[in-house]
Amino acid sequence: MTAQPGPVPPDRPASGIPVRVRPEIAALPPYKQGRQAGAEAFKLSSNENPFEPLPGxxxxxxxxxxxxxxxxxxxxxxxxxxxxxxxxxxxxxxxxxxxxxxxxxxxxxxxxxxxxxxxxxxxxxxxxxxxxxxxxxxxxxxxxxxxxxxxxxxxxxxxxxxxxxxxxxxxxxxxxxxxxxxxxxxxxxxxxxxxxxxxxxxxxxxxxxxxxxxxxxxxxxxxxxxxxxxxxxxxxxxxxxxxxxxxxxxxxxxxxxxxxxxxxxxxxxxxxxxxxxxAESELLGRVAVVAERRDRLAAGLRDIGWAVPEAQGNFVWLPTAGDTVEVAQAFDEAGLIVRAFAGDGIRISVGEEEAVDKVLRIAASVVSDLPEAHRARG
The missing domain is CATH 3.40.640.10 (Type I PLP-dependent aspartate aminotransferase-like (Major domain))
Known part of the structure; x- marks a missing residue:
């Protein structure tokens, strides 16, 4: 004889979850990592180090x-x-x-x-x-x-x-x-x-x-x-x-x-x-390369009109606010996978050298269409 499900208690949340789960957890979206990139794209969404593992x-x-x-x-x-x-x-x-x-x-x-x-x-x-x-x-x-x-x-x-x-x-x-x-x-x-x-x-x-x-x-x-x-x-x-x-x-x-x-x-x-x-000596050399690439990318973005805040990590920030989804789509279509935070902005990790000019090119193509609040004051 197959057991039949019992009545649903009245205090069970209408979340589609078949067991009792804390309401605040049921309402909490799972963590989503930066999207993976295909073979022809640059993954600039997870603040990863673009170099292979250190020697040894x-x-x-x-x-x-x-x-x-x-x-x-x-x-x-x-x-x-x-x-x-x-x-x-x-x-x-x-x-x-x-x-x-x-x-x-x-x-x-x-x-x-x-x-x-x-x-x-x-x-x-x-x-x-x-x-x-x-x-x-x-x-x-x-x-x-x-x-x-x-x-x-x-x-x-x-x-x-x-x-x-x-x-x-x-x-x-x-x-x-x-x-x-x-x-x-x-x-x-x-x-x-x-x-x-x-x-x-x-x-x-x-x-x-x-x-x-x-x-x-x-x-x-x-x-x-x-x-x-x-x-x-x-x-x-x-x-x-x-x-x-x-x-x-x-x-x-x-x-x-x-x-x-x-x-x-x-x-x-x-x-x-x-x-x-x-391998710390090798590490320091790689960090210096990433930091120089970051500074060059941030300066280039500011030069074409973006209001990029101080960048001291291995990433830069574009304050795209309500235009975030549309701007991220432009990068995505160009084979640049970036991290979009809807309503706030876009984080672009510092990746391979070949990606720098491509990021600047796409960023230049969209900045003129954005509200003045997203652009650098000149």
Whole structure:
């Protein structure tokens, strides 16, 4: 006899989901990565490094072929290497499957339902849903002029329910940095028991000497409530292996470790990260190439009339507002896959050298049709 489905409880949301799911999760769109590109197109949608892995990395990963064995759950070799690099204890480093996974752990560790997470907007699109997943309220503080963080407004937004604040510098997707002086003044205003997460995923590309550097001095962040996030996905070119790290107070990182999914960093990812650190001189040369290409692209876009904000990551930002979808379509038709944020703008990753002139050509073909607000003031 076949069991018949029972009556639908009256409190079940009309979402089409056959089981009971938290309403805020049912309403939350899944994360969407930058669209993949075909063989004839340039993929400029995911802030990936256009270079192949650093010398020695592929060989090291190939040698780490014990797929039948679990990895070291603590990524101990990499933690020790990073601890030595930044003058902290091993316990002051936490390694995760990309820095975003550690960010999720920190938010879950600090937030209960009804608590608040503050961040600038627009910023990294994962921030709102990471707060929601923890049952917290995302508090989105509008960016200031120049698409920069408004740290005064963010400090003003702190309440007795604030548990975490995220500062993304250079800001993804708009590009500007937070200066060291701005960050130091901001932290002075934040209560000492509120976690400040300094997301520096693009730190290696920064050329502005005034930029904040959470790891500028040995010993890690100067304050116990600050955790610095870094990643091997961007400058180091290991996006496909998923490995990032945090440096901060050991007890704060213990809280993150308690919420982490065990064994999420593979042995191959750890090996690749170690091999990448061994090739740092080559890395610095590649970063310099990307930074020069970025500056040239941003300057070219400004020259043809675009109001491009300061660019300090490996991407540039076009403030296309209500014309975003149409402009992105023009790039797409030309074989340039960019990242469109409907209603706000378009992020274009710095990719291969051959893509630069093509981006400028398409950008020039559409800028004259845009409202003056999107164009540079001359």
């Amino acid at each position: 990395v592929v060989e090291a990963v190939a040698a780490a072929s014990a797929f039948n064995r679990y990895p070291d759950a603590t990524a101990g070799r990499l933690r020790a290497r990073l601890a030595e690099r930044f003058g902290v204890t091993d316990e002051g480093v936490h390694v995760g499957a990309g820095s975003v996974s550690i960010l999720a752990q920190l938010v879950q560790a600090t937030c209960s339902p009804g608590d608040e997470v503050i961040f600038a907007w627009r910023s990294f699109e994962a921030y709102p849903w990471l707060a929601v997943l923890a049952g917290a309220k995302p508090v989105m503080v509008p960016l200031a002029e120049g698409a920069r963080h408004d740290l005064d407004a963010m400090a003003d937004a702190v309440t007795d329910r604030t548990r975490a604040i995220i500062v993304c510098t250079p800001n993804n997707p708009t590009g500007p940095i937070v200066t060291q002086a701005e960050f130091d003044a901001f932290v002075e205003r934040v209560p000492g028991d509120v976690l400040v997460i300094l997301d520096e995923a693009y730190a290696e590309f920064v050329t502005d000497a005034t930029a904040v550097n959470g790891l500028r001095e040995p010993g890690g962040p100067p304050r116990a409530n600050v955790v610095v996030l870094r990643t091997f996905s961007k400058a180091f070119g290991l996006a496909g292996l998923r490995v990032g790290y945090a440096v901060g107070h050991p007890r704060v990182l213990d809280a993150a470790r308690s919420t982490s999914i065990p064994l999420s960093v593979t042995g191959q990812a750890e090996t690749a990260a170690l091999a990448s650190l061994d």
